[in-house]
Amino acid sequence: MSSEIRRSMPLLSISIVMQLTDLTARQIRYYEEHDLIQPHRTEGNRRMFSLNDVDILLEIKDMLEQGINMAGIKKVFDMKNDPAIQQASKEVISDSDLRKILREEMRQAQRMQKTSLRQGDLSRFYQ
Amino acid sequence: MSSEIRRSMPLLSISIVMQLTDLTARQIRYYEEHDLIQPHRTEGNRRMFSLNDVDILLEIKDMLEQGINMAGIKKVFDMKNDPAIQQASKEVISDSDLRKILREEMRQAQRMQKTSLRQGDLSRFYQ
DNA sequence: ATTATATGTTAGAAAAACTGACATACAGTG
DNA sequence: CACTGTATGTCAGTTTTTCTAACATATAAT
Numbered sequence: 546m547s548s549e550i551r552r553s554m555p556l557l558s559i560s561i562v563m564q565l566t567d568l569t570a571r572q573i574r575y576y577e578e579h580d581l582i583q584p585h586r587t588e589g590n591r592r593m594f595s596l597n598d599v600d601i602l603l604e605i606k607d608m609l610e611q612g613i614n615m616a617g618i619k620k621v622f623d624m625k626n627d628p629a630i631q632q633a634s635k636e637v638i639s640d641s642d643l644r645k646i647l648r649e650e651m652r653q654a655q656r657m658q659k660t661s662l663r664q665g666d667l668s669r670f671y672q
Numbered sequence: 673m674s675s676e677i678r679r680s681m682p683l684l685s686i687s688i689v690m691q692l693t694d695l696t697a698r699q700i701r702y703y704e705e706h707d708l709i710q711p712h713r714t715e716g717n718r719r720m721f722s723l724n725d726v727d728i729l730l731e732i733k734d735m736l737e738q739g740i741n742m743a744g745i746k747k748v749f750d751m752k753n754d755p756a757i758q759q760a761s762k763e764v765i766s767d768s769d770l771r772k773i774l775r776e777e778m779r780q781a782q783r784m785q786k787t788s789l790r791q792g793d794l795s796r797f798y799q
Numbered sequence: 800a801t802t803a804t805a806t807g808t809t810a811g812a813a814a815a816a817c818t819g820a821c822a823t824a825c826a827g828t829g
Numbered sequence: 830c831a832c833t834g835t836a837t838g839t840c841a842g843t844t845t846t847t848c849t850a851a852c853a854t855a856t857a858a859t
Contacts, residue, residue, distance in 0.1 A: 556688050559816070560714075565683075570816080571837060587687070589845045591816060614835070686847070697847080698806060716814045718847060741804070801859080808853075815846070823838075829831095 552600075555585035555593035562594045566602045576605055579615050581622065679727075682712035682720035689721045693729045703732055706742050708749065 559570055566573075576582055577592075582601050584592040601622075608618050686697055693700075703709055704719075709728055711719040728749075735745050 556684060556692075558685050561683050561720075569837075571839085574817090575836070587845085589816090590818095591845065593688075609836085696806075698808085701848090702805070714814085716847090717849095718814070736805085803858075804856085806854085806856105809851085811849095813846100813848075815844100817844070818842095820841090821839085824836090826833100826835085828833080 552597045553595045555595050555598075557594040557596075557599065559592050559594070562599055562602065565599050566606060568602060568606060573602065576602065576615075579619065581605055581615075581618060679724045680722045682722050682725075684721040684723075684726065686719050686721070689726055689729065692726050693733060695729060695733060700729065703729065703742075706746065708732055708742075708745060 557565070559573060562568070562573060563570060573582075573592075577584060582594075582598050584594045584598055587593055605618055608621065613621070684692070686700060689695070689700060690697060700709075701719075704711060709721075709725050711721045711725055714720055732745055735748065740748070
């Protein structure tokens with residue numbers, strides 16, 4: 546999809562992403578360390594972020610504020626990328642893991658709603 | 673207009689603008705020197721460009737390739753910003769200046785067409 | 800032949816970003 | 830209560846990026 550290509554263009558330096566997300570450089574790098582984002586690198590090894598990355602960072606921020614930890618956030622993103630898990634089909638996640646995630650999601654249900662809204666926050670920056 | 677605000681947000685470093693426009697840093701700074709763009713500055717004095725700036729740079733590039741010089745480009749932008757000149761009304765530009773510009777525009781008419789298209793080139797980067 | 804224009808190149812300085820290490824607040828657990 | 834793990838702060842030393850200013854140069858205009 547060409548719109549994916551656009552939104553995934555690595556145009557933004559870390560300082561701009563800090564402003565856009567209100568996260569510290571430390572936090573952004575930490576989330577990368579945990580594989581939640583994979584910013585592009587320049588020849589000189591500087592991180593370059595796409596608008597997609599910024600969206601993801603805003604989601605991470607919201608979920609953290611809701612008390613979900615890295616592991617939980619990772620699972621949530623995994624679920625997004627693989628709808629199969631929603632059918633509880635061939636997923637490689639243990640039953641206890643799955644129950645844990647679902648329980649968490651239940652408990653945070655209303656606030657998750659707020660998260661979904663928050664996701665759209667960045668739309669004002671492109672188009 | 674809020675869409676103006678979006679497109680005028682200074683998000684891009686000069687190296688990214690170089691990639692996007694295929695201009696050198698020297699060229700970009702030279703055009704700024706001639707007041708064709710006014711990039712924002714960080715606290716540390718680094719230039720930060722908006723998508724609008726990039727569009728303008730692409731227009732400058734096209735016009736230069738068509739043989740229009742800085743002065744001509746300046747006038748073209750002035751005309752854009754002040755539609756009054758199109759009516760040849762209260763403009764502060766001398767008659768000879770005006771004739772010169774118009775002659776230039778005539779001669780480059782077909783290619784100016786191409787320029788207008790070129791302006792839209794960047795649309796693929798936002799939305 | 801001279802001048803002006805647009806751009807290249809270089810040097811030295813300053814800002815921004817990187818990694819890695821150590822510090823710490825807070826939550827959860829035995 | 831002491832202990833541990835998690836997410837983040839902070840600092841040091843280094844590298845990359847960007848800045849200005851100056852000088853060089855090719856091409857076009859006079």
